[in-house]
Amino acid sequence: MTVSIAHRSRHGHGRTRSRLWSLPALVVITFTVLIPVCVLAFEVVEPGALRSALTRSSVVDAIRFSVWQALCSTVATLFIGTVMAWILARYEFRGRRFAAVIVTVPFVLPTVVVASAFLALLPAAIERSFTSILLAHVFFNISVVIRLVTPLWSVVDPDLMAAARTLGASPMQIVTRLLLPVARPAVTVAGSLVFVMTFTSYGIVRILGGPGLNTVEVEIYRRAVLFGDVSGAAALAIAQTLAVISVIAFITRRPTRELHRLGAQRRPAPRWALGTVSFVVVLVLAPLVAMSLRSMYVDGRVTTSGWSNLVGSPSPLMSNIDMPSVIIRSAGFALIAAAIAVPIGIAAAIGLAQRSGPLVRAILNIPVATSAVVVGFGILITYDTTPFDIRSAWWLIPMIHAVVALPFVVRTALPVVQSIPQGLRDAAAVLGATPLRRWWTIDAPLLHPAFATGLGLSMALSLGEFGATSFLTRRDSQTLPIVIDQLLGRAGETAFTTAMAASTGLMLLTALIVVTFDSSLRT
Amino acid sequence: SSSSVDATRITLVAYDSFILPEDAFSAFTESTGISVDIALSGDAGELAAKASLTSGNPEGDVLWGVDNSLLSRLTEADVFDPYVSTAAPIVPSLIEAAQGTVTPVDYGYVCVNYDIETLQRLGVAPPSTLEDLIRPEYRGMLVVPNAMTSSPGLAFVLATTVAFGQDWQQYWQQLVDNDLALSDGWTDAYYTRFSRHGGDRPLVVSYSTSPPAEVLFADPPLEQGAPAPTGVAAETCFEQIEFAGVMRGTDRPEAARLLVDYLISRPFQELLPENLFVYPANSEAVLPESFMRYTKSVLDPWRMTPEDIASQRVGVLEEWARITGS
Amino acid sequence: MSLHVESICVEIDGVTILDSVSLDVPTGSTVAVVGPSGVGKSTLLRVIAGIIEPTSGSISIDGVDISSLPVHERTVAMVFQNDQLFPHLDVSHNIAFGLDVTRPLMMRLVSSRRVRREWSKERKDRVTEMLDLVGLSGFEDRDTGSLSGGEAKRVALARALAPAPSVLLLDEPLTGLDRELHDRLMHDLGRILEKTGTTTVLVTHDVAEAKYLADRVEQLRACVHDPVPESP
Amino acid sequence: MSLHVESICVEIDGVTILDSVSLDVPTGSTVAVVGPSGVGKSTLLRVIAGIIEPTSGSISIDGVDISSLPVHERTVAMVFQNDQLFPHLDVSHNIAFGLDVTRPLMMRLVSSRRVRREWSKERKDRVTEMLDLVGLSGFEDRDTGSLSGGEAKRVALARALAPAPSVLLLDEPLTGLDRELHDRLMHDLGRILEKTGTTTVLVTHDVAEAKYLADRVEQLRACVHDPVPESP
Numbered sequence A: 001m002t003v004s005i006a007h008r009s010r011h012g013h014g015r016t017r018s019r020l021w022s023l024p025a026l027v028v029i030t031f032t033v034l035i036p037v038c039v040l041a042f043e044v045v046e047p048g049a050l051r052s053a054l055t056r057s058s059v060v061d062a063i064r065f066s067v068w069q070a071l072c073s074t075v076a077t078l079f080i081g082t083v084m085a086w087i088l089a090r091y092e093f094r095g096r097r098f099a100a101v102i103v104t105v106p107f108v109l110p111t112v113v114v115a116s117a118f119l120a121l122l123p124a125a126i127e128r129s130f131t132s133i134l135l136a137h138v139f140f141n142i143s144v145v146i147r148l149v150t151p152l153w154s155v156v157d158p159d160l161m162a163a164a165r166t167l168g169a170s171p172m173q174i175v176t177r178l179l180l181p182v183a184r185p186a187v188t189v190a191g192s193l194v195f196v197m198t199f200t201s202y203g204i205v206r207i208l209g210g211p212g213l214n215t216v217e218v219e220i221y222r223r224a225v226l227f228g229d230v231s232g233a234a235a236l237a238i239a240q241t242l243a244v245i246s247v248i249a250f251i252t253r254r255p256t257r258e259l260h261r262l263g264a265q266r267r268p269a270p271r272w273a274l275g276t277v278s279f280v281v282v283l284v285l286a287p288l289v290a291m292s293l294r295s296m297y298v299d300g301r302v303t304t305s306g307w308s309n310l311v312g313s314p315s316p317l318m319s320n321i322d323m324p325s326v327i328i329r330s331a332g333f334a335l336i337a338a339a340i341a342v343p344i345g346i347a348a349a350i351g352l353a354q355r356s357g358p359l360v361r362a363i364l365n366i367p368v369a370t371s372a373v374v375v376g377f378g379i380l381i382t383y384d385t386t387p388f389d390i391r392s393a394w395w396l397i398p399m400i401h402a403v404v405a406l407p408f409v410v411r412t413a414l415p416v417v418q419s420i421p422q423g424l425r426d427a428a429a430v431l432g433a434t435p436l437r438r439w440w441t442i443d444a445p446l447l448h449p450a451f452a453t454g455l456g457l458s459m460a461l462s463l464g465e466f467g468a469t470s471f472l473t474r475r476d477s478q479t480l481p482i483v484i485d486q487l488l489g490r491a492g493e494t495a496f497t498t499a500m501a502a503s504t505g506l507m508l509l510t511a512l513i514v515v516t517f518d519s520s521l522r523t
Numbered sequence B: 001s002s003s004s005v006d007a008t009r010i011t012l013v014a015y016d017s018f019i020l021p022e023d024a025f026s027a028f029t030e031s032t033g034i035s036v037d038i039a040l041s042g043d044a045g046e047l048a049a050k051a052s053l054t055s056g057n058p059e060g061d062v063l064w065g066v067d068n069s070l071l072s073r074l075t076e077a078d079v080f081d082p083y084v085s086t087a088a089p090i091v092p093s094l095i096e097a098a099q100g101t102v103t104p105v106d107y108g109y110v111c112v113n114y115d116i117e118t119l120q121r122l123g124v125a126p127p128s129t130l131e132d133l134i135r136p137e138y139r140g141m142l143v144v145p146n147a148m149t150s151s152p153g154l155a156f157v158l159a160t161t162v163a164f165g166q167d168w169q170q171y172w173q174q175l176v177d178n179d180l181a182l183s184d185g186w187t188d189a190y191y192t193r194f195s196r197h198g199g200d201r202p203l204v205v206s207y208s209t210s211p212p213a214e215v216l217f218a219d220p221p222l223e224q225g226a227p228a229p230t231g232v233a234a235e236t237c238f239e240q241i242e243f244a245g246v247m248r249g250t251d252r253p254e255a256a257r258l259l260v261d262y263l264i265s266r267p268f269q270e271l272l273p274e275n276l277f278v279y280p281a282n283s284e285a286v287l288p289e290s291f292m293r294y295t296k297s298v299l300d301p302w303r304m305t306p307e308d309i310a311s312q313r314v315g316v317l318e319e320w321a322r323i324t325g326s
Numbered sequence C, D: 001m002s003l004h005v006e007s008i009c010v011e012i013d014g015v016t017i018l019d020s021v022s023l024d025v026p027t028g029s030t031v032a033v034v035g036p037s038g039v040g041k042s043t044l045l046r047v048i049a050g051i052i053e054p055t056s057g058s059i060s061i062d063g064v065d066i067s068s069l070p071v072h073e074r075t076v077a078m079v080f081q082n083d084q085l086f087p088h089l090d091v092s093h094n095i096a097f098g099l100d101v102t103r104p105l106m107m108r109l110v111s112s113r114r115v116r117r118e119w120s121k122e123r124k125d126r127v128t129e130m131l132d133l134v135g136l137s138g139f140e141d142r143d144t145g146s147l148s149g150g151e152a153k154r155v156a157l158a159r160a161l162a163p164a165p166s167v168l169l170l171d172e173p174l175t176g177l178d179r180e181l182h183d184r185l186m187h188d189l190g191r192i193l194e195k196t197g198t199t200t201v202l203v204t205h206d207v208a209e210a211k212y213l214a215d216r217v218e219q220l221r222a223c224v225h226d227p228v229p230e231s232p
């Protein structure tokens, strides 16, 4: 048989083994997303539903708007995100970690909350416009780009850049001809994830978009919930998922090159870098600060009622909300979700790194691209017979959180897995390390940043997840975002300040978790 | 599998904002020996969509919170085992709307609310009718939640269709010309656009019970006897009735009926006003002090039967979306 | 242990790299493999180590066919042409790697304090000894990224020698060192190989080195293949 | 162009690596720098290229101080000791990298079809010529990861020579090649350096090579520092 250098030392088992690596992730996604959506398609979708949906002018407008705003948002996010990633990967400065944490926080806050804070800050001229959607999308998704690209750029051998520079490449050319191509897989993956996230954007578009600006996702929700047209909604949702998935499957094919990480020490940050970081951090911080201030100020007056409600002095508002247990539950769900998502996600990344069929890649992307409502409906009608009636099992929620986080874990880990030189594993093997030891002594330490990022990201995603959590039936299982939503549904100043206090609490909890678990931010 | 059914536990499915004191069901458990699990999920619209999809194989035994704008959809989907509880006296007009399949549990009104202080400052008298809203002095003052995505928004549109009949579209055109603002949902309208909470619009579509909530949750607390900071335009109100029903396919029909009976019992009904901000359906339930003082009685709200809502809603919404460009 | 390589063929991406190569290394002896750049010397070593599977042919140690043994079960150590030091480990951990990974798991878990202390002393002594050998005393805690080219090469050599393997594959282990150091290391290496009776395959371009260290010099000849190799 | 290095000192992590090193390379001549492993030869080349900033001292070309010029504005090409080929580019793109990045932007944007076609032909010819020189004809499309050690070294040399730099820094450019190839390349390199009048600094451990290629051989001596270097 033929041995290819790229796949050597796998003794010909590469194929089957890589399938095994991806198997847990595939199984989980299949059972929680694929099967339910298929069942929905067969049981509910009527023939011609898609055609009739596609002929509505509102749907056509929504498609056009979705594509256009997603493209613009993706380009803007990629631009700012890669610059930030570069600075965070290569330069050392005071507050680096703080900056890294701050840009992560928006990604996981409930959109309702931050969108309102955003609204309060935006100048009236661009309030509820295309521009405001764009800004909010950048704000929310910038961390996806930063998280995916930073690990890769921090392992580029500085001498490789030196080599390019001695050949006359200007700093700009270093970026365009060396760094971007080397990180291209991560950049395209980040870009495609941002594209999906913004294409299917729901909360932001609803709140910041104003009349006339709707995405397909909003249209799906309307059909399903408002018009009771589950058939049309499901048809539209499935079409959207298929379209989006096939687009990304195409862009993200290239593997990352092996990179060496020879003491990639961070250099002191130059002025432009400090300036850029400060600018972005201020931009991201502004709505967050506005939100926390709003929890303490009413008409320029300081109040503590929001916070004291949270901490639990009994009040009619919080009569049935036991805040400490809500927080413990949220944190517990986050832990469980991470415990599921990180191992199977990293395993899937290892499988993908060895060889990846387009089908496997596409399936691993499905959770990002499928609307929560449709998955919810699917689960509802699929798992409805004893003993498989899991519709209101408590673990369904952390499970779904894990599935939501899974594509992000896979995507952050994959470039890192691919950048580990195969030669190192060979060297370890020659010294007598069994495959397990090899994994433990070479892969695991080098994958450490990927683990850490995956852990922080999936916990944060679980903490902030609202759409699916709210839709699934829960007994006694409010999470923080749900409580915030409940509070926001009431009139009265205290209700609002309490909601803002809870949001600030969620933000702090997220930051705390990211700081604690994502040790990749530390060094 | 009925032998394995645990008749001492029963599940009540409700929307997310169904927040009641911890001990709200302890009286029921004490007298019947049945404990109640509360299962929350989504908003009222999502709840209804899920219920109709799982018709016959429900997620719980009793459903709380389908309203008159959604009831027909559910009865058509055969979601309920018909049961209208007679365990307690119910406001008669509500019973009519129940179509003989469910039990009315509470009601309320969607009305235009106004910010008293801001209107005073502007020297404008509060509006009281729908017609007032298109008058020039209220130009640029009203914010309405999007009817396509929020239930108070939809209720307000329905009110106008009842009030103006054929001419409702023309009315909306005039509202738009009068610089109406649309926002995404009630939260967005109330907390970011309404002038009481830092926005720039003194008129907002909200509930008739928002003023007592403003008092109860004022910060700092209002002085004893001070008036509510917001008021309600009494002739703009649309009636919303919420129902509870026994779900078809339940394994515990008797227990479910007992629970529905409990839901309209006086002690339980008297919890509703200050927790869910609705009026009790039980005609003997006593309103709390805050309601007595701060809610205006709505004498003649706009009403629509569930059947009419069901038949007109999609058409109205599409027409409305066209006019308002949303 | 005697090493026997029998008509190995290797094809990569459809290009024949090795065409029926045979090699015999009697127990304790050293064979030098020489040949022009790109002829397949490193490939041969990789095949022996088990990193590349040959298209055909067999490899045996002491007459036992090891072709189907995975890499880590062949008692073979190797110095790679481009070092392949572990970037996340310092110099001492790189050198002790072979000792660490072959230490039985049971021993690490259940052994007494004393046994463990003894082991760790032994390990430390071995590292010191190896560093002394390659002239890098005091480099224990150095980051591999900060080593000079020649220093890295020497750490790679120390890493391969540390577990005292019975078969040693050396891919240009002394290339890129200054004359003086080269000669000293060559003598020391020769002494060690002889003393421990290690069966060694040495790839080198230095004829004098080959002559000094090896009992026999084998010329690897280019196989007749498509003169213009093309990537897929 | 003449290169002048004046009392360069380099300190890394508190360890003095170079202590007041001076070097003079007259226009068009070649100076070989030799010295034991770890003495700081590579470090010196990096300082000249501008990759490392010296703690003190100055570097001038043709009498002009270039200490403050960024790397890419110094007209200096370098062969790295460990090649540093670009992993995302094939062999031909690696070699043409220096040509590609220095091609004026204006030309790429506004030039006519004909000019562009000419340029691309020139570029291709140059790549072919370089590959011929290092004995790797036909390797244009090869992935750098699949090259043998000696092949990679030669691509690195070709990449540095392709833009015909006026100052060339060679860090063991011919190490790890077989004798025959080494000698042929050494002659060709000597011929090229002479013909183009390139000012060259060559680091090597091969005395014969130094003598053949260089007009002068400089011994780099270890600076007196803490004998036990420690990592931070």
Ligand SMILES: Nc1ncnc2c1ncn2[C@@H]1O[C@H](COP(=O)(O)OP(=O)(O)OP(=O)(O)O)[C@@H](O)[C@H]1O
Pocket: A005, C012, C013, C015, C017, C036, C037, C038, C039, C040, C041, C042, C043, C044, C081, C229, C230, C231, D146, D147, D148, D149, D150, D151, D176
């Ligand atoms: N994927 C591939 N496609 C074509 N040829 C390949 C591929 N991978 C390796 N080769 C070739 O295999 C040959 C053998 O490589 P090997 O590294 O064994 O050479 P070597 O004898 O060690 O040379 P050196 O002395 O330069 O280290 C080289 O010519 C190399 O170009």
Ligand SMILES: Nc1ncnc2c1ncn2[C@@H]1O[C@H](COP(=O)(O)OP(=O)(O)OP(=O)(O)O)[C@@H](O)[C@H]1O
Pocket: C146, C147, C148, C149, C150, C151, C176, D012, D013, D015, D017, D036, D037, D038, D039, D040, D041, D042, D043, D044, D081, D229, D230, D231
């Ligand atoms: N961070 C560091 N801390 C301590 N010493 C360092 C550090 N970085 C480099 N050095 C030392 O600097 C010295 C000079 O390295 P350099 O690469 O210049 O040596 P060289 O002369 O090129 O050696 P060789 O011939 O082995 O390539 C080496 O001894 C190296 O260990």
Ligand SMILES: [Mg+2]
Pocket: C041, C042, C043, C081, C171, D148, D149, D150
């Ligand atoms: Mg080789």
Ligand SMILES: [Mg+2]
Pocket: C148, C149, C150, D041, D042, D043, D081, D171
């Ligand atoms: Mg060197």
